Amino acid sequence: MRDSPPQTIYLKDYTPPAWLVEDVHLTFRLAAKTTRVISRIRFAPNPDRVDQTFFLHGEDLVLISSHIDGVAVTPTITEEGLSCDVPDGPFTWEAEVEISPATNTALEGLYMSSGMYCTQCEAEGFRKITYYPDRPDVMAPFTVRIESDLPVMLSNGNPVAEGEGWAEWHDPWKKPSYLFALVAGDLVNHPDRFTTMSGRDVELNIWVRPGDLHKCAFGMEALKKSMKWDEDVYGREYDLDIFNIVAVDDFNMGAMENKGLNIFNSSAVLASPETSTDANFERIEAIIAHEYFHNWTGNRITCRDWFQLCLKEGLTVYRDSQFTSDMRSAPVKRISDVIDLRARQFPEDQGPLSHPVRPERFQEINNFYTATVYEKGAEVIGMLKRLVGDEAYAKALDLYFERHDGDAATIEDWLRVFEDATGRDLTQFKRWYSQSGTPRLKVTEDWAAADDASRPPSRDLADNPEAPDQVRGGGTPSGTYTLTFEQHTPEGSGQTEKEPQVLPIAVGLLGPNGDEVLATTLLEMTQAKQSFEFTGLSARPIPSILREFSAPVVLERETSADKRAFLLAHDTDPFNRWEAGRQLARDGLIAMIRNGSPADDRWLEGMSRVVRDDTADPAFRALMLSLPAESELAQALHEQGTTPDPDAIWQARETVAQQLAETLQDALPRLQAEMTVEGAYSPDAGPAGRRALAGKLLGLTTRLDGGAQAARQYTHADNMTLQLTALACLIRSGRGEDALAAFYNRWKDDRLVIDKWFMLQIAEADPARAADVAKTLTEHPDFDLKNPNRFRATMGALAMNHAGFHRADGDGYALLADWLIRLDALNPQTTARMCSVFQAWRRYDADRQALMRQNLERIAAKSDLSRDTAEMVGRILG
Ligand code: 0A1
Ligand code: ZN
Numbered sequence: 001m002r003d004s005p006p007q008t009i010y011l012k013d014y015t016p017p018a019w020l021v022e023d024v025h026l027t028f029r030l031a032a033k034t035t036r037v038i039s040r041i042r043f044a045p046n047p048d049r050v051d052q053t054f055f056l057h058g059e060d061l062v063l064i065s066s067h068i069d070g071v072a073v074t075p076t077i078t079e080e081g082l083s084c085d086v087p088d089g090p091f092t093w094e095a096e097v098e099i100s101p102a103t104n105t106a107l108e109g110l111y112m113s114s115g116m117y118c119t120q121c122e123a124e125g126f127r128k129i130t131y132y133p134d135r136p137d138v139m140a141p142f143t144v145r146i147e148s149d150l151p152v153m154l155s156n157g158n159p160v161a162e163g164e165g166w167a168e169w170h171d172p173w174k175k176p177s178y179l180f181a182l183v184a185g186d187l188v189n190h191p192d193r194f195t196t197m198s199g200r201d202v203e204l205n206i207w208v209r210p211g212d213l214h215k216c217a218f219g220m221e222a223l224k225k226s227m228k229w230d231e232d233v234y235g236r237e238y239d240l241d242i243f244n245i246v247a248v249d250d251f252n253m254g255a256m257e258n259k260g261l262n263i264f265n266s267s268a269v270l271a272s273p274e275t276s277t278d279a280n281f282e283r284i285e286a287i288i289a290h291e292y293f294h295n296w297t298g299n300r301i302t303c304r305d306w307f308q309l310c311l312k313e314g315l316t317v318y319r320d321s322q323f324t325s326d327m328r329s330a331p332v333k334r335i336s337d338v339i340d341l342r343a344r345q346f347p348e349d350q351g352p353l354s355h356p357v358r359p360e361r362f363q364e365i366n367n368f369y370t371a372t373v374y375e376k377g378a379e380v381i382g383m384l385k386r387l388v389g390d391e392a393y394a395k396a397l398d399l400y401f402e403r404h405d406g407d408a409a410t411i412e413d414w415l416r417v418f419e420d421a422t423g424r425d426l427t428q429f430k431r432w433y434s435q436s437g438t439p440r441l442k443v444t445e446d447w448a449a450a451d452d453a454s455r456p457p458s459r460d461l462a463d464n465p466e467a468p469d470q471v472r473g474g475g476t477p478s479g480t481y482t483l484t485f486e487q488h489t490p491e492g493s494g495q496t497e498k499e500p501q502v503l504p505i506a507v508g509l510l511g512p513n514g515d516e517v518l519a520t521t522l523l524e525m526t527q528a529k530q531s532f533e534f535t536g537l538s539a540r541p542i543p544s545i546l547r548e549f550s551a552p553v554v555l556e557r558e559t560s561a562d563k564r565a566f567l568l569a570h571d572t573d574p575f576n577r578w579e580a581g582r583q584l585a586r587d588g589l590i591a592m593i594r595n596g597s598p599a600d601d602r603w604l605e606g607m608s609r610v611v612r613d614d615t616a617d618p619a620f621r622a623l624m625l626s627l628p629a630e631s632e633l634a635q636a637l638h639e640q641g642t643t644p645d646p647d648a649i650w651q652a653r654e655t656v657a658q659q660l661a662e663t664l665q666d667a668l669p670r671l672q673a674e675m676t677v678e679g680a681y682s683p684d685a686g687p688a689g690r691r692a693l694a695g696k697l698l699g700l701t702t703r704l705d706g707g708a709q710a711a712r713q714y715t716h717a718d719n720m721t722l723q724l725t726a727l728a729c730l731i732r733s734g735r736g737e738d739a740l741a742a743f744y745n746r747w748k749d750d751r752l753v754i755d756k757w758f759m760l761q762i763a764e765a766d767p768a769r770a771a772d773v774a775k776t777l778t779e780h781p782d783f784d785l786k787n788p789n790r791f792r793a794t795m796g797a798l799a800m801n802h803a804g805f806h807r808a809d810g811d812g813y814a815l816l817a818d819w820l821i822r823l824d825a826l827n828p829q830t831t832a833r834m835c836s837v838f839q840a841w842r843r844y845d846a847d848r849q850a851l852m853r854q855n856l857e858r859i860a861a862k863s864d865l866s867r868d869t870a871e872m873v874g875r876i877l878g
Helices: 210-215 217-234 278-293 304-327 330-349 371-388 389-406 410-424 459-463 561-570 574-595 601-610 618-625 628-639 646-664 668-677 685-705 708-716 721-734 737-747 752-762 767-778 787-799 811-824 827-838 846-860 867-877
Strands: 021-027 035-045 054-055 060-066 080-083 091-099 107-113 118-122 140-147 152-155 160-163 166-175 182-184 188-195 200-210 242-248 263-264 440-448 471-472 480-490 503-510 515-526 530-538 542-545 554-556
Touching: 021 210, 035 263, 035 668, 054 787, 118 242, 118 263, 140 182, 152 166, 166 410, 188 210, 188 217, 188 618, 200 210, 200 217, 200 867, 210 217, 217 278, 217 304, 242 278, 263 278, 263 601, 278 304, 278 685, 278 721, 304 330, 304 371, 330 371, 330 574, 330 618, 371 389, 371 503, 371 515, 389 410, 440 542, 480 503, 480 515, 480 542, 503 530, 503 561, 542 554, 542 668, 561 574, 574 601, 574 628, 574 646, 601 618, 601 646, 601 811, 618 685, 628 646, 646 668, 646 685, 646 767, 668 685, 685 708, 685 721, 708 721, 721 752, 737 752, 752 767, 752 787, 767 787, 767 811, 787 811, 787 827, 811 827, 811 846, 827 846, 827 867, 846 867
Parallel strands: 021 140, 200 242, 242 263, 440 554, 471 530
Antiparallel strands: 021 035, 035 091, 054 080, 060 091, 107 118, 118 182, 140 166, 152 182, 160 166, 188 200, 440 480, 480 530, 503 515, 503 542
């Protein structure tokens, strides 16, 4: 643990490295507690340097020896690295260090997982392997020799030589140290091949522990699809002779894009119909694509410094979402992404952890792998594409790859490419990268009928000194409809004055009979307040605003439930159809929570229609039937000035779900029969969508039959999707005990399935019992604090059970805090990430606030608290 106080690092302080690396040679002599790492690094002065300091990062290393040009040197060592007097010109640095992978529970650097050696170097893990300028703007070709008695030894690039007890790999592509990887173990592979668009033959492998070989086929197909898609859509070809993926059981994140050697959390690559759900398959396909796409957006073009993280992450998330839209259903993907954005990014951006897409300061960079950098970063790219158009986007991306291949680039470089390719000035657009917070977009309407067209401008227009933008030329008849938007971003993350941002607002207009009178049109809002006029209309239209969720804003619109129901019935934009239903549901639930209003009939009628509409994709219908999450309702209540009561929110959702079940009662058996999927299991979007809808319907049926049908489904299920859906229903109906015991016995040797077993019983528990169930499970022999998946399956599930976590006696908070305190000593990164479940603490009543504060302070007071957790708790407490 460090003694010095944590330092804050600022974007504005960036200076280029004094020394560049021309070439790296590493030898690893692997031993569980005494691995030796021998480095030979060729340094040369950076012509752009502003100082001459020679500093190498290094943490938790035992330096055995060090030489410069063959002469032994004695560097000055601190807890962060070493410095040393060096020659004026190029020189060779050699060092030998000792590290202990077996005791590395932080899972950063070189560590062991299920007997296998593996690495995780992003963001700053390489400094735990050897002394090195561990910053992304220092790029070099690496040669790696691994010595061990293990059968499989892998590193980046291509294999160049091997012998008894050793293997050597060479990566010809310059890369920063965060993309370094090494794996060694008793592994087996699922092999395949891919021929690139220029005809090069590439060897592909997924490496796993021997018992997991039957879970690789789907991941391999996803990899080949990703490789082909990147060629077809972005013209990007793979650039080594071999591409390896390795599945690792203990991993802090989903996966890592190390050059030529992607390392995956086993949950993000291993799948089989018996053990994985449809959602697992879809997630795996997306993560494999994401990591593969990083080869160009991240590896060939990397980030100059960690403040530019969104340069690779925003773009790569955007690319993987395009891929999923192409492989599956684009509207379903868009709706799912927006649900996720609102659940994870909006609370972050509207609370104490708010930060710009490109942060300007940090203490621990690991704390900035956030929904804002990733998902809002991707939204920003989606807006840019929408503003410049598809063709210009393609041209700009070609220019980006041409101009910056081999670079460590910045957001300025990225935007300049778009400016040069399109001639646009993106100065204002750049605010999306520098201003934090979710913009709020208020909209008002005005209608002047044809015979009324000469009347003076409406009040809204009179307020606006700018002439309204004309969207559509007049014809006859010529009623004029005006939409006036006002944008405002609340202060946050130290930023008080927020300037107007460029908002692409996709709008369509519907006539009173439901026909579309204006197809989707893009309005480009640049001012704080701006009006757009639509002429040539025979009747007052009903607007469909922010189609496809064209900008990540909160739309504030006073509108009637009738208009929402109208859009739910008629909107041609699937996203806005879903949104109309969602808003009806949300408004109804809020009215019920605030003043006991009954469920909204218009929503119930709308759902009846949607669920029966067999022209609509079942996956879309399943999304339609989902109620807003409890946390979303808590946020909405808070925004409307009501302190959320978690028990009342839970109760209202239960009441509404019950009414929905009763409303659909007669249709349920037929619909369920229609959604039955015959034949062999396939994870494709079609059958998965039918199972998703069938799962929703089973949830409703369970409310009526007490779980009889779920019990039958559980017994006969031949795939994990059906089995788990049934188990969830049984738990919710209070009949889960036998099935849970049977499930455990059947799957006790499969870690990933047992994660589901842990998670489901807590997430689906009655809120009054969730904390107790979680506590009991922490005493189960299979609860393993050192395994991040198991920890998240337990403590993450507790946080997901909103009313359970927020139980008034504070037991949920205390249990989580107890375990975070224990975990921090072992794994700071996962601890710090999980602290964010407390981020919305100020939303709740005074008693709950006090309890959450007490627990946060208890974490903060722990001696030797990690820099990761200290920073997170400090920011949350404010
Ligand atoms: N770059 C990876 C995710 C990743 C990020 C950080 C990590 O450790 C701090 C590990 C993995 C991705 O975007 O997939
Ligand atoms: Zn990524």
